[in-house]
Amino acid sequence: MSTNPETARPEPLLPSAPVPSGTLQRLHRRLEAAAAEAGVLDVAYTVLDTPVGPLLLAATERGLVRVAYAREEHEEVLADLAGRLGPRVLHAPARLEPAAEQLREYFAGTRTRFDLPLDRSLSHGFRRRVQEHLPGIGYGSTQSYGEVARSVGSPRAVRAVGSACATNPLPVVVPCHRVLRSDGGLGGYIGGPAAKAALLELEAAA
Protein backbone atom coordinates (compact mmCIF):
# COMPACT_ATOMS: atom_id res chain seq x y z
CA MET A 1 0.00 0.00 0.00
CA SER A 2 1.04 3.58 -0.49
CA THR A 3 2.16 5.62 2.46
CA ASN A 4 -0.70 8.03 2.16
CA PRO A 5 -1.46 9.36 5.66
CA GLU A 6 -5.21 9.39 4.94
CA THR A 7 -5.80 12.26 7.25
CA ALA A 8 -9.52 12.89 7.22
CA ARG A 9 -9.24 16.63 6.85
CA PRO A 10 -12.75 17.98 6.51
CA GLU A 11 -13.59 19.91 3.38
CA PRO A 12 -14.72 23.31 4.72
CA LEU A 13 -17.43 23.62 2.10
CA LEU A 14 -19.52 20.74 3.38
CA PRO A 15 -19.41 20.25 7.15
CA SER A 16 -20.42 23.87 7.51
CA ALA A 17 -23.81 23.02 6.07
CA PRO A 18 -26.03 23.52 9.09
CA VAL A 19 -28.44 20.87 10.32
CA PRO A 20 -31.88 22.54 10.17
CA SER A 21 -32.90 23.72 13.60
CA GLY A 22 -35.06 21.27 15.49
CA THR A 23 -34.09 18.33 13.29
CA LEU A 24 -31.73 16.67 15.73
CA GLN A 25 -34.12 17.21 18.63
CA ARG A 26 -36.94 15.61 16.65
CA LEU A 27 -34.71 12.71 15.63
CA HIS A 28 -33.60 12.26 19.23
CA ARG A 29 -37.20 11.92 20.37
CA ARG A 30 -37.82 9.42 17.62
CA LEU A 31 -34.76 7.44 18.74
CA GLU A 32 -35.99 7.46 22.36
CA ALA A 33 -39.27 5.86 21.31
CA ALA A 34 -37.70 3.39 18.86
CA ALA A 35 -35.02 2.29 21.32
CA ALA A 36 -37.55 1.66 24.08
CA GLU A 37 -39.77 -0.30 21.71
CA ALA A 38 -36.83 -2.37 20.43
CA GLY A 39 -35.83 -3.17 24.02
CA VAL A 40 -32.32 -1.78 23.56
CA LEU A 41 -32.54 1.00 26.14
CA ASP A 42 -30.57 -0.11 29.21
CA VAL A 43 -31.03 3.11 31.16
CA ALA A 44 -33.36 6.02 30.42
CA TYR A 45 -32.78 9.29 32.23
CA THR A 46 -34.01 12.82 32.62
CA VAL A 47 -33.22 15.78 34.85
CA LEU A 48 -35.95 17.28 37.02
CA ASP A 49 -35.70 20.79 38.48
CA THR A 50 -36.68 20.75 42.14
CA PRO A 51 -36.37 23.00 45.21
CA VAL A 52 -33.25 21.01 46.16
CA GLY A 53 -31.67 21.53 42.76
CA PRO A 54 -31.71 19.51 39.56
CA LEU A 55 -32.23 15.81 40.25
CA LEU A 56 -31.06 13.18 37.80
CA LEU A 57 -33.66 10.41 37.50
CA ALA A 58 -32.65 7.14 35.84
CA ALA A 59 -34.68 3.98 35.21
CA THR A 60 -34.20 0.54 33.76
CA GLU A 61 -37.07 -1.48 32.32
CA ARG A 62 -37.66 -2.74 35.86
CA GLY A 63 -38.05 0.60 37.54
CA LEU A 64 -36.42 3.69 38.97
CA VAL A 65 -32.79 2.79 39.61
CA ARG A 66 -31.06 6.05 40.53
CA VAL A 67 -31.80 9.52 41.83
CA ALA A 68 -28.77 11.83 41.95
CA TYR A 69 -28.18 15.31 43.28
CA ALA A 70 -26.15 17.77 41.21
CA ARG A 71 -23.27 17.61 43.72
CA GLU A 72 -22.78 13.97 42.71
CA GLU A 73 -21.97 15.20 39.15
CA HIS A 74 -24.62 13.86 36.80
CA GLU A 75 -22.12 13.08 34.02
CA GLU A 76 -20.14 10.89 36.40
CA VAL A 77 -23.28 9.18 37.65
CA LEU A 78 -24.33 8.39 34.07
CA ALA A 79 -20.87 7.02 33.27
CA ASP A 80 -21.08 4.84 36.37
CA LEU A 81 -24.54 3.57 35.38
CA ALA A 82 -23.24 2.79 31.89
CA GLY A 83 -20.52 0.65 33.43
CA ARG A 84 -22.77 -1.12 35.92
CA LEU A 85 -26.09 -1.50 34.11
CA GLY A 86 -25.22 -1.29 30.41
CA PRO A 87 -23.87 1.40 28.09
CA ARG A 88 -27.12 2.07 26.25
CA VAL A 89 -27.94 5.10 28.35
CA LEU A 90 -30.16 7.68 26.70
CA HIS A 91 -31.88 10.90 27.67
CA ALA A 92 -35.42 9.55 27.35
CA PRO A 93 -37.86 11.32 29.69
CA ALA A 94 -40.93 9.19 28.86
CA ARG A 95 -39.86 6.27 31.08
CA LEU A 96 -39.28 8.71 33.97
CA GLU A 97 -42.58 10.56 33.70
CA PRO A 98 -44.33 8.69 36.55
CA ALA A 99 -41.38 9.32 38.87
CA ALA A 100 -41.12 12.95 37.81
CA GLU A 101 -44.80 13.48 38.40
CA GLN A 102 -44.71 11.97 41.90
CA LEU A 103 -41.63 14.00 42.81
CA ARG A 104 -43.34 17.20 41.63
CA GLU A 105 -46.27 16.30 43.87
CA TYR A 106 -43.94 15.51 46.77
CA PHE A 107 -42.19 18.87 46.49
CA ALA A 108 -45.58 20.59 46.20
CA GLY A 109 -46.50 18.97 49.52
CA THR A 110 -49.36 16.93 48.08
CA ARG A 111 -47.72 13.50 48.15
CA THR A 112 -46.54 11.72 51.28
CA ARG A 113 -45.42 8.39 49.83
CA PHE A 114 -44.02 7.17 46.54
CA ASP A 115 -45.71 4.44 44.61
CA LEU A 116 -43.18 3.51 41.93
CA PRO A 117 -41.50 0.32 40.73
CA LEU A 118 -37.91 0.45 42.00
CA ASP A 119 -34.90 -1.34 40.56
CA ARG A 120 -32.65 -1.97 43.58
CA SER A 121 -29.93 -3.76 41.64
CA LEU A 122 -27.34 -1.13 42.61
CA SER A 123 -27.53 -2.17 46.28
CA HIS A 124 -26.59 -5.42 47.94
CA GLY A 125 -26.45 -7.12 51.30
CA PHE A 126 -26.83 -5.17 54.51
CA ARG A 127 -27.03 -1.81 52.77
CA ARG A 128 -29.90 -3.00 50.69
CA ARG A 129 -31.66 -4.38 53.75
CA VAL A 130 -31.37 -0.98 55.43
CA GLN A 131 -32.55 0.85 52.31
CA GLU A 132 -35.55 -1.44 52.01
CA HIS A 133 -36.44 -0.57 55.60
CA LEU A 134 -36.33 3.20 55.07
CA PRO A 135 -39.71 3.67 53.34
CA GLY A 136 -41.20 2.30 56.58
CA ILE A 137 -40.24 5.56 58.28
CA GLY A 138 -43.34 7.62 57.63
CA TYR A 139 -43.54 11.03 56.03
CA GLY A 140 -42.77 13.76 58.55
CA SER A 141 -41.24 11.41 61.14
CA THR A 142 -37.62 10.45 61.73
CA GLN A 143 -35.52 7.67 63.23
CA SER A 144 -31.98 7.66 64.59
CA TYR A 145 -29.24 5.54 63.02
CA GLY A 146 -29.41 3.37 66.15
CA GLU A 147 -33.16 2.87 65.85
CA VAL A 148 -32.76 1.83 62.23
CA ALA A 149 -30.00 -0.60 63.24
CA ARG A 150 -32.34 -2.19 65.81
CA SER A 151 -35.19 -2.28 63.31
CA VAL A 152 -33.17 -4.31 60.82
CA GLY A 153 -32.05 -6.67 63.57
CA SER A 154 -28.43 -5.53 63.87
CA PRO A 155 -28.48 -3.17 66.86
CA ARG A 156 -24.67 -2.77 66.90
CA ALA A 157 -24.38 -1.91 63.21
CA VAL A 158 -24.99 1.81 63.69
CA ARG A 159 -22.06 2.88 61.53
CA ALA A 160 -23.04 0.44 58.81
CA VAL A 161 -26.52 1.97 58.82
CA GLY A 162 -24.84 5.33 58.32
CA SER A 163 -22.98 4.10 55.27
CA ALA A 164 -26.11 2.40 53.95
CA CYS A 165 -27.87 5.77 54.10
CA ALA A 166 -24.88 7.56 52.59
CA THR A 167 -24.84 5.20 49.61
CA ASN A 168 -28.59 5.16 49.02
CA PRO A 169 -28.93 5.19 45.20
CA LEU A 170 -32.51 6.49 45.43
CA PRO A 171 -32.46 9.53 47.74
CA VAL A 172 -35.73 11.43 48.30
CA VAL A 173 -37.76 8.46 47.00
CA VAL A 174 -36.15 6.11 49.53
CA PRO A 175 -36.15 8.49 52.50
CA CYS A 176 -32.69 8.29 54.00
CA HIS A 177 -33.18 11.96 54.88
CA ARG A 178 -35.48 10.76 57.70
CA VAL A 179 -32.55 9.18 59.55
CA LEU A 180 -30.83 11.47 62.07
CA ARG A 181 -28.16 11.22 64.75
CA SER A 182 -29.45 10.09 68.14
CA ASP A 183 -28.49 13.49 69.61
CA GLY A 184 -30.84 15.12 67.10
CA GLY A 185 -28.02 16.25 64.80
CA LEU A 186 -28.73 16.09 61.10
CA GLY A 187 -26.02 13.57 60.25
CA GLY A 188 -24.66 13.29 56.74
CA TYR A 189 -26.63 13.33 53.53
CA ILE A 190 -25.80 12.48 49.95
CA GLY A 191 -27.47 15.71 48.84
CA GLY A 192 -25.69 17.82 51.46
CA PRO A 193 -27.00 19.09 54.81
CA ALA A 194 -29.00 21.94 53.28
CA ALA A 195 -31.00 19.53 51.11
CA LYS A 196 -31.62 17.21 54.07
CA ALA A 197 -32.85 20.13 56.17
CA ALA A 198 -35.06 21.34 53.32
CA LEU A 199 -36.75 17.95 52.93
CA LEU A 200 -37.36 17.63 56.67
CA GLU A 201 -38.77 21.15 56.76
CA LEU A 202 -41.03 20.41 53.79
CA GLU A 203 -42.38 17.31 55.52
CA ALA A 204 -42.80 19.08 58.87
CA ALA A 205 -44.82 21.87 57.22
CA ALA A 206 -47.25 19.65 55.37
Add this chain to the structure above:
Amino acid sequence: METKQPFETLVAQHGAVVWRVCRAVLSIPADAEDAWSETFVAAMRAYPDLPDTADVQAWLVTIAHRKAVDVVRARARAAVPVAVPPEPPPHRDAAPEHDHPVWAAVAALPPRQRHVVAYRYLGGLPYRQIAELLGGTPEAARRAAADGLSTLRRTLATTDLEGEDR
Protein backbone atom coordinates in the same frame (compact mmCIF):
# COMPACT_ATOMS: atom_id res chain seq x y z
CA MET B 1 -10.92 -2.04 31.88
CA GLU B 2 -12.15 0.96 29.99
CA THR B 3 -15.93 1.17 30.21
CA LYS B 4 -18.08 2.46 27.40
CA GLN B 5 -19.44 5.96 27.30
CA PRO B 6 -23.19 6.39 27.76
CA PHE B 7 -24.82 6.08 24.33
CA GLU B 8 -26.23 9.57 24.76
CA THR B 9 -22.70 10.92 24.36
CA LEU B 10 -22.41 9.24 20.95
CA VAL B 11 -25.67 10.79 19.79
CA ALA B 12 -24.54 14.21 20.99
CA GLN B 13 -21.11 13.93 19.38
CA HIS B 14 -22.00 12.27 16.09
CA GLY B 15 -25.70 12.95 15.49
CA ALA B 16 -25.04 15.93 13.20
CA VAL B 17 -22.35 14.12 11.20
CA VAL B 18 -24.63 11.15 10.62
CA TRP B 19 -27.45 13.47 9.57
CA ARG B 20 -25.22 15.24 7.03
CA VAL B 21 -24.04 11.92 5.61
CA CYS B 22 -27.61 10.63 5.30
CA ARG B 23 -28.79 13.92 3.85
CA ALA B 24 -26.02 13.94 1.24
CA VAL B 25 -26.61 10.35 0.18
CA LEU B 26 -30.42 10.56 0.18
CA SER B 27 -31.78 13.58 -1.59
CA ILE B 28 -35.16 13.48 0.17
CA PRO B 29 -35.03 14.94 3.70
CA ALA B 30 -37.58 12.46 5.10
CA ASP B 31 -35.50 9.56 3.76
CA ALA B 32 -32.45 11.03 5.45
CA GLU B 33 -34.34 11.15 8.75
CA ASP B 34 -35.46 7.53 8.33
CA ALA B 35 -31.88 6.47 7.67
CA TRP B 36 -30.61 8.47 10.67
CA SER B 37 -33.12 6.75 12.95
CA GLU B 38 -32.39 3.29 11.61
CA THR B 39 -28.67 3.96 11.99
CA PHE B 40 -28.86 4.89 15.65
CA VAL B 41 -31.27 2.10 16.60
CA ALA B 42 -28.98 -0.42 14.90
CA ALA B 43 -25.96 1.17 16.57
CA MET B 44 -27.66 0.92 19.94
CA ARG B 45 -28.37 -2.74 19.36
CA ALA B 46 -24.73 -3.44 18.54
CA TYR B 47 -23.06 -0.99 20.93
CA PRO B 48 -22.44 -3.40 23.84
CA ASP B 49 -20.31 -5.57 21.52
CA LEU B 50 -18.38 -2.73 19.89
CA PRO B 51 -14.66 -3.05 20.72
CA ASP B 52 -13.54 -0.23 23.00
CA THR B 53 -10.80 0.70 20.53
CA ALA B 54 -13.21 1.19 17.61
CA ASP B 55 -13.44 4.51 15.75
CA VAL B 56 -17.01 5.35 16.71
CA GLN B 57 -17.66 7.89 13.95
CA ALA B 58 -16.40 5.55 11.22
CA TRP B 59 -18.54 2.77 12.69
CA LEU B 60 -21.64 4.98 12.64
CA VAL B 61 -20.98 6.21 9.09
CA THR B 62 -20.62 2.60 7.92
CA ILE B 63 -23.97 1.72 9.50
CA ALA B 64 -25.49 4.85 7.95
CA HIS B 65 -24.32 3.67 4.52
CA ARG B 66 -26.10 0.33 4.96
CA LYS B 67 -29.26 1.96 6.27
CA ALA B 68 -29.31 4.47 3.42
CA VAL B 69 -29.10 1.55 0.98
CA ASP B 70 -32.04 -0.06 2.81
CA VAL B 71 -34.11 3.11 2.59
CA VAL B 72 -33.51 3.37 -1.16
CA ARG B 73 -34.43 -0.31 -1.61
CA ALA B 74 -37.59 0.07 0.44
CA ARG B 75 -38.62 3.06 -1.63
CA ALA B 76 -37.94 1.16 -4.86
CA ARG B 77 -39.96 -1.85 -3.62
CA ALA B 78 -42.82 0.39 -2.60
CA ALA B 79 -42.79 1.93 -6.07
CA VAL B 80 -42.91 -1.37 -7.98
CA PRO B 81 -46.57 -2.40 -7.67
CA VAL B 82 -47.74 1.04 -8.69
CA ALA B 83 -48.47 1.12 -12.40
CA VAL B 84 -48.57 4.89 -12.68
CA PRO B 85 -45.43 6.99 -12.77
CA PRO B 86 -44.20 7.67 -9.25
CA GLU B 87 -45.27 10.94 -7.81
CA PRO B 88 -42.89 13.26 -6.09
CA PRO B 89 -42.40 12.15 -2.50
CA PRO B 90 -45.31 13.38 -0.40
CA HIS B 91 -43.35 14.51 2.62
CA ARG B 92 -40.61 17.00 1.98
CA ASP B 93 -40.78 17.87 5.61
CA ALA B 94 -37.85 20.29 5.70
CA ALA B 95 -39.15 23.70 4.82
CA PRO B 96 -37.55 25.09 1.65
CA GLU B 97 -35.84 27.90 3.54
CA HIS B 98 -34.03 25.25 5.61
CA ASP B 99 -32.80 23.43 2.55
CA HIS B 100 -29.24 24.63 2.35
CA PRO B 101 -28.05 25.03 -1.29
CA VAL B 102 -25.25 22.55 -0.68
CA TRP B 103 -27.73 19.66 -0.62
CA ALA B 104 -29.15 20.42 -4.05
CA ALA B 105 -25.62 20.63 -5.38
CA VAL B 106 -24.67 17.32 -3.78
CA ALA B 107 -27.88 15.70 -5.05
CA ALA B 108 -26.96 16.71 -8.60
CA LEU B 109 -23.67 14.77 -8.49
CA PRO B 110 -23.46 11.34 -10.14
CA PRO B 111 -24.33 8.71 -7.49
CA ARG B 112 -20.83 7.38 -6.99
CA GLN B 113 -19.31 10.81 -6.53
CA ARG B 114 -22.14 11.74 -4.20
CA HIS B 115 -21.45 8.74 -1.97
CA VAL B 116 -17.70 9.19 -1.97
CA VAL B 117 -18.00 12.90 -1.16
CA ALA B 118 -20.44 12.12 1.67
CA TYR B 119 -18.31 9.42 3.28
CA ARG B 120 -15.01 11.22 2.79
CA TYR B 121 -15.78 14.86 3.46
CA LEU B 122 -18.78 14.59 5.76
CA GLY B 123 -18.13 11.20 7.39
CA GLY B 124 -14.33 11.39 7.50
CA LEU B 125 -13.82 7.81 6.27
CA PRO B 126 -10.46 6.90 4.69
CA TYR B 127 -10.57 6.02 0.97
CA ARG B 128 -9.62 2.42 1.75
CA GLN B 129 -12.79 2.02 3.83
CA ILE B 130 -14.92 3.87 1.26
CA ALA B 131 -13.69 1.43 -1.39
CA GLU B 132 -14.73 -1.47 0.83
CA LEU B 133 -18.23 -0.01 1.14
CA LEU B 134 -18.75 0.95 -2.48
CA GLY B 135 -16.51 -1.46 -4.37
CA GLY B 136 -13.62 -0.40 -6.60
CA THR B 137 -10.18 0.72 -5.50
CA PRO B 138 -9.16 3.40 -3.02
CA GLU B 139 -7.56 5.28 -5.89
CA ALA B 140 -10.81 5.32 -7.85
CA ALA B 141 -12.61 6.57 -4.74
CA ARG B 142 -10.03 9.32 -4.41
CA ARG B 143 -10.57 10.39 -8.03
CA ALA B 144 -14.35 10.34 -7.61
CA ALA B 145 -14.01 12.51 -4.51
CA ALA B 146 -11.81 15.02 -6.32
CA ASP B 147 -14.17 15.15 -9.32
CA GLY B 148 -17.21 15.52 -7.08
CA LEU B 149 -15.59 18.24 -5.05
CA SER B 150 -14.58 20.34 -8.04
CA THR B 151 -18.10 20.07 -9.44
CA LEU B 152 -19.49 21.16 -6.08
CA ARG B 153 -17.11 24.12 -5.94
CA ARG B 154 -18.21 25.23 -9.41
CA THR B 155 -21.90 24.83 -8.60
CA LEU B 156 -21.73 26.52 -5.24
CA ALA B 157 -19.58 29.39 -6.50
CA THR B 158 -22.56 30.49 -8.56
CA THR B 159 -25.03 29.93 -5.72
CA ASP B 160 -25.92 32.48 -3.11
CA LEU B 161 -24.49 31.14 0.14
CA GLU B 162 -25.76 33.95 2.30
CA GLY B 163 -27.45 31.50 4.66
CA GLU B 164 -24.14 29.87 5.49
CA ASP B 165 -23.22 31.28 8.84
CA ARG B 166 -21.44 28.43 10.57
